[in-house]
Amino acid sequence: MSFEIVTVPCLSDNYAYLIHTQGKTALVDAPEAAPIAAELSARGWTLDEIWVTHHHNDHIGGIAALKEMFNPMVRGAAADAKRLPKLDAAHGDGESFDFSGVPVQVLDVSGHTLGHIAFYLADAQAVFTADSLMAFGCGRVFEGTMEQMWTSLRKIAALPGDTMVYSGHEYTLNNAKFAKTIEPENADLLARLEKVKQASARSEPTVPSLLAEELETNPFLRAGLSQVKSALNMNGAGDAEVFAEIRRRKDSF
Ligand code: ZN
Ligand code: FE
16 A cells, blocks of 8 residues: 655645545645645645644644635544534544545544644554654643643654654754753764754755654653653653653743
8 A cells, every 4th residue: 555645834834744545635734725735736636634633723724725625524633623623523532534445543642732633544654743742842732731741742652663753843953952952962862953954954844753763862752761850850750740841941942
């Protein structure tokens, strides 16, 4: 089974993704319609489905216009249906749906918002995480608790290491600079920082990223490690507590 996954830059730093397999096309998030419609027409694709990760306008702002152009079905979280544009299918945590013969699993990854979901396609080795797990970082915790966000990130971290992580924004360079303040001696992290600097200098997207690399370098996934706890003088603290400290530091970085 073959997949084409196309990254579509939108607004100032958002990413939408087109997933094309066996003649059908789905879109993950719709920050704005124009660049997505342009990409579809350049490839001669129509739009069959839109999958919404969360209610923020920079992820749903283009849905109404795309609905008018292509009449796709819209899928999103049952838990947040009242804040999302009208859903044709509402999904709960752990539920799977079929897309063009491919199983897609819905994961609740609340924290950034309540009812934020991710879409996992094991067959494509791809997870679409928007503002939960991000390249070298994670989204701000606006609506959920720190504990909840930590649980959500661990859920994504438990997927196979060869999974590619398709996140919602180009925040990677800033995330990388912050990561260095947490683990200045982490050689994998420093090497990745250099790669990210080069990609940013060429204005190239730094997404998707490999989950295995996130596990080695992303401080928000590493809050449970003893070397991270001791670097923060938090030996003996709970993992979620350490995550919360890292998140608070990033908020004011
Ligand atoms: Zn958001
Ligand atoms: Fe966002």
